[in-house]
Structure formats: structure tokens, C-alpha cells
Amino acid sequence: xxxxxxxxxxxxxxxxxxxxxxxxxxxxxxxxxxxxxxxxxxxxxxxxxxxxxxxxxxxxxxxxxxxxxxxxxxxxxxxxxxxxxxxxxxxxxxxxxxxxxxxxxxxxxxxxxxxxxxxxxxxxxxxxxxxxxxxxxxxxxxxxxxxxxxxxxxxxxxxxxxxxxxxxxxxxxxxxxxx
Numbered sequence: 001x002x003x004x005x006x007x008x009x010x011x012x013x014x015x016x017x018x019x020x021x022x023x024x025x026x027x028x029x030x031x032x033x034x035x036x037x038x039x040x041x042x043x044x045x046x047x048x049x050x051x052x053x054x055x056x057x058x059x060x061x062x063x064x065x066x067x068x069x070x071x072x073x074x075x076x077x078x079x080x081x082x083x084x085x086x087x088x089x090x091x092x093x094x095x096x097x098x099x100x101x102x103x104x105x106x107x108x109x110x111x112x113x114x115x116x117x118x119x120x121x122x123x124x125x126x127x128x129x130x131x132x133x134x135x136x137x138x139x140x141x142x143x144x145x146x147x148x149x150x151x152x153x154x155x156x157x158x159x160x161x162x163x164x165x166x167x168x169x170x171x172x173x174x175x176x177x178x179x
Contacts, residue, residue, distance in 0.1 A: 006105050013101040020094045024087055024123050028130035034158040036142060039171055042151045043144050047071075050139060050155075053170050059137065069141035077160070079131035088124035092117050135160055 039046050050071075051061075059075035099113035106113075142154035157164060 006101075010101050010105050013098055017094055017098050020091065024091065024126065027083060027087060027127050031161045032158060033161045033164055034156065035164055035168075036154055036156050037168060037171065038152055038154050040150055040152050043069075043141055043153050046153045046155070047141070049171065050167075053167065054137065057166075062136075071139045073137040073139070074134055075137075077131065077133055077135045079128050083131070084124040084127050087127050088120050091123035092120035095120055135163070137163060 041049070054061075054073045054075070057075060059073040061071055062074045063072040064070075095116040096114065099111075099116045102113040102116075103109060103111050137157065137159040140156045142156050145152045145154070157167065159167070
């Protein structure tokens with residue numbers, strides 16, 4: 001290889017390694033969002049459905065405020081086996097690439113830099129330790145609108161974005177079962 005190719009390849013590989021580091025770090029980042037959901041149910045039926053939903057997902061009510069019409073649930077988020085294995089494999093490939101480039105850039109070291117691959121399980125371990133955390137879901141009944149033939153309830157939910165998507169899907173499936 002020509003001399004200018006090795007430093008540029010090393011620089012690009014180093015940039016990819018930095019991106020991998022931040023990807024691993026972002027895998028455990030908290031992603032709490034707030035949404036208002038309109039459900040065509042009366043408040044009592046809706047709260048019963050939500051209570052059953054969160055109970056089935058191993059959440060428990062830790063605070064109920066009747067004056068504010070709010071409930072706070074808490075549950076333990078389990079880490080994903082898929083994500084832990086994916087991050088480990090991704091780190092193995094990235095460290096293998098970095099090791100190969102370092103071996104070409106510093107030929108006196110031989111292929112000793114390939115031992116960086118042995119550090120890849122640390123990424124899965126990092127994810128597994130940090131992703132397992134308690135999570136809270138805050139629900140507040142905003143308003144109940146009634147018309148002649150139907151009642152709608154507005155609830156404001158503050159939770160992890162994946163939990164919000166699952167809740168909306170569960171409420172939508174309950175609506176289709178009731179029709």
C-alpha cells in the first residue's frame with residue numbers, strides 16, 4: 001500500500017470507532033416522551049383498561065392523585081438479549097477493523113492489535129448493566145368529552161417512547177375488540 005492510504009484509512013476507521021462508542025452509549029439513553037391520547041371511552045372504563053394493561057406488563061401503581069386525576073406507575077425495564085448480542089457483535093467487527101488498520105499502520109507490532117476483539121463483550125455487559133433500570137409512567141386524565149352517542153377521554157401520558165407506542169397499540173386493539 002502507498003503511504004498516504006494508511007493514515008487516511010486509519011483516520012476513517014478511528015471516526016467509525018468514535019461513532020460506535022457513541023452508538024453503544026446511546027443504547028442505554030432514557031427516551032421519555034409526553035403524548036396526549038384521545039380514546040373513545042368513558043373515564044372509568046379507560047382507567048380499568050389502563051390498570052389491567054400496566055398490571056400485565058409488571059408495573060405497579062406508586063402514586064394516585066384523585067384531585068389531579070393522575071396515576072404514576074413504576075416497573076423494571078428488562079434489557080434486550082438481542083440488543084446485547086447485537087452490540088457485542090458490532091463491537092467485535094469494529095474492533096477487528098481497528099486492529100487490522102493499526103496492524104498495517106504499525107507493522108512492527110505484528111497482529112497484536114487484533115486482540116482488541118477480546119474487549120467486545122464489554123459492550124454487551126455495559127448495555128446489560130445500564131439498560132436494567134426502574135421506569136415510571138405518569139398518566140393524567142385531561143378531559144372527558146361527551147356527545148349524544150359517544151364519550152371521549154383525553155389522557156396525557158409521560159413514558160418511554162416504546163412504552164407509549166405499545167400502550168397506544170393496546171388501546172387501539174381494545175377499541176377494535178369492542179366494535
